[in-house]
Each structure stands twice: as structure tokens, then as C-alpha cells.
Amino acid sequence: MRRFFFTLLAVLVVAPAAYAASRSVGDGVFELDSVSGTVVIGTLAQPAKGALWGQMDKGSLRVYDPLPGDGQVFVSGYDSKSVSTDYPLQTTYTGTDLHFRVTGGKYRLVLKGSGIDVTAVGVGTAQLTGDLLADDPGDYALNGGKWIAVPFVSRTVQFGDPTATQTPTQTP
Numbered sequence: 001m002r003r004f005f006f007t008l009l010a011v012l013v014v015a016p017a018a019y020a021a022s023r024s025v026g027d028g029v030f031e032l033d034s035v036s037g038t039v040v041i042g043t044l045a046q047p048a049k050g051a052l053w054g055q056m057d058k059g060s061l062r063v064y065d066p067l068p069g070d071g072q073v074f075v076s077g078y079d080s081k082s083v084s085t086d087y088p089l090q091t092t093y094t095g096t097d098l099h100f101r102v103t104g105g106k107y108r109l110v111l112k113g114s115g116i117d118v119t120a121v122g123v124g125t126a127q128l129t130g131d132l133l134a135d136d137p138g139d140y141a142l143n144g145g146k147w148i149a150v151p152f153v154s155r156t157v158q159f160g161d162p163t164a165t166q167t168p169t170q171t172p
Contacts, residue, residue: 030157
């Protein structure tokens with residue numbers, strides 16, 4: 001029932017606000033629904049860029065913020081939090097009923113767990129690997145397309161167009 005209300009909230013409140021906001025040329029949409037497994041959004045060499053919000057029923061969320069200050073990452077509902085001393089821009093959150101959002105800028109997220117729901121608007125890649133022990137590893141969608149089952153073998157997908165550029169506006 002909680003997942004239903006979260007989805008309803010996203011559809012009625014958050015999604016229209018994201019679409020109404022000014023979007024950059026080349027932005028796409030990446031969505032996850034009830035995913036069990038591992039999802040890596042962005043890479044260390046090419047972090048994702050844009051806004052993201054989501055929740056996870058149980059698991060861990062590792063956040064890399066390669067450019068502090070260009071956006072913010074908010075996480076709530078975690079049982080524990082640890083900041084890496086090896087990689088100073090990495091924080092790991094674990095627990096049940098994690099909620100998170102990225103308000104813009106560049107980021108990389110590694111999600112491992114069950115009941116993962118995410119909506120990302122922007123540009124990036126996502127590596128998806130379904131949990132072999134799950135009866136149903138969940139679904140993903142790209143750029144408003146059809147829902148596709150998350151594969152048990154790792155698959156990398158692209159959302160948005162990283163090569164798109166804004167055409168300058170001419171004033172009379």
C-alpha cells in the first residue's frame with residue numbers, strides 16, 4: 001500500500017513539476033519500478049546529470065558527488081550512514097524504507113536491494129542487474145517508452161542525449 005501512495009504522489013505532484021520546469025536540450029527520463037538487484041546510475045568517468053528521486057524498501061545506497069555544490073543529494077529513512085575516507089565524496093546509506101533525491105548537478109548512485117523505485121530526468125547511463133534469487137526483478141522504462149523487465153545479466157542503458165546542445169536564441 002505504501003508503494004501505491006509513493007507512486008501516486010510522484011505522478012500527481014512530482015512528475016508534473018519536473019515536466020513543467022525548464023528542461024535542458026537532450027534530457028531524457030529513466031524510471032525503475034519495484035526493482036530487486038543492483039542499479040548503477042552514472043559512472044565515475046561520466047556521472048549522470050539532472051534531477052532524481054526515489055525510494056528503496058531495503059538495501060544500500062552509495063552516493064558519489066563528483067562536484068560538490070552543483071546540486072544536493074538528500075537521503076532519509078536510513079539506519080546507518082558512513083562516509084568513505086578513501087574516496088572523500090562517497091557516502092553509503094543502508095536500511096529499510098530509504099528515500100532519496102538529487103536536486104540537480106552531477107552524481108553517481110549505486111543501489112543494491114529490493115523494492116527500488118526511481119525517476120531520473122536528465123542525461124546519463126544506468127547499469128541494471130536483476131537479483132537472481134528474485135521471482136520478479138522489476139521493470140525499467142526509458143524516455144517515456146514501454147516498461148521492460150530488468151535482466152538478470154547486466155545491461156547498460158542510456159537516457160537522454162549527451163551530444164545534444166542548446167541552440168543560441170537570436171533576439172531581433
